[in-house]
Amino acid sequence: MPENLKLSKVHPSCFLAVIALILMAVIAVQFRILFLQPIFTLVLTIFLPGFAVTQALFSQGELQAPERAAISLTLSLAITSLSGLILTITHIGVQPPTILLSISGLTIIFALASVRKQRNSFSLKPESEESSFRAKLSSLMRHHLFLIAVLLFTIAIRLVSFYFISPDYSTADPELLIVCDVADGRLLENYTSLWHYLGLAPYSYPILFHLLLAEIKILGDITLSSLPLINAAFSLIPILFMYSLVKRVFKDGNADISAFILSTSPIFIFETLSGTFKARALAYALICAQLYFAIRILQGKK
DSSP states (O other), X not given: OOTTEEEEEOOOHHHHHHHHHHXXXXXXXXXXXXXXXXXXXXXXXXXXXXXXXXXXXXXXXXXXXXXXXXXXXXXXXXHHHHHHHHHHHTTOOOOHHHHHHHHHHHHHHHHHHHHHHHHTOEEEEEGGGOOOHHHHHHHHHHHSHHHHHHHHXXXXXXHHIIIIISTTTGGGOHHHHHHHXXXXXXXXHHOOSHHHHHTOSTTOOOHHHHHHHHHXXXXXXXXGGGGGGHXXXXXXXXXXXXXXXXXXXXXXXXXXXXXXXXXXXXXXXXXXXXGGOOTHXXXXXXXXXXXXXXXXXXXXXX
């Protein structure tokens, strides 16, 4: 083996970054730091848990950046909403301390698992060619510049719609009142049977969607009128999964075109606008996640 090559263990830098973000989120929420509280609330609820799980399940280089981002967002939404459901059903309650403890605890557990996975993996690289964070960021921007532009366009469309086209629509939506009830601990009064929890009862509403928004509202101290903006984040997930699916199947430039077509589709835009305040954007995200993992499973069996 050449002298400038050696087997090096992957440094658990991701674990340290996750711990640092959790600590900053806890401080921002507990001390109600202006501007930082809603930002770190979103990081803690819709990104960190899924990112830790993804790091634990997939090795370095197994996923591209768009795939890792899409899976992280989807798993975070599932973990956050399910933890809120458990806290509510067990009558512990969705309060800032309990939400922080449950989400942070699960995230740290998965982050520790990712460190163990990284310690068991080795990289054979020249010592002088270890890529820096700046080089990785530059490579990410260069290879996914068009996709980043599509994602920014998606966010811009929803912000314009929310603030300029239909600014008063969301305040009249009855589902906002249900989120308030959930945040105040009255979830069991709105969902009185198992069929309500499964979303199969007549006129039932998506319970996990309401729990997720209630947790974000409680932790981030976000006003009720601003909650529909969360749909803008949900609308990014189907685009990321569409890009990843086409990239995995065809392995060419069709991925950029597919992401652009989906982002500009009138039906997709209308169904996922922030002003509608429905769970449709989340539903599209989960459907795309199922298709993505189905394709991975089928490819693995070949």
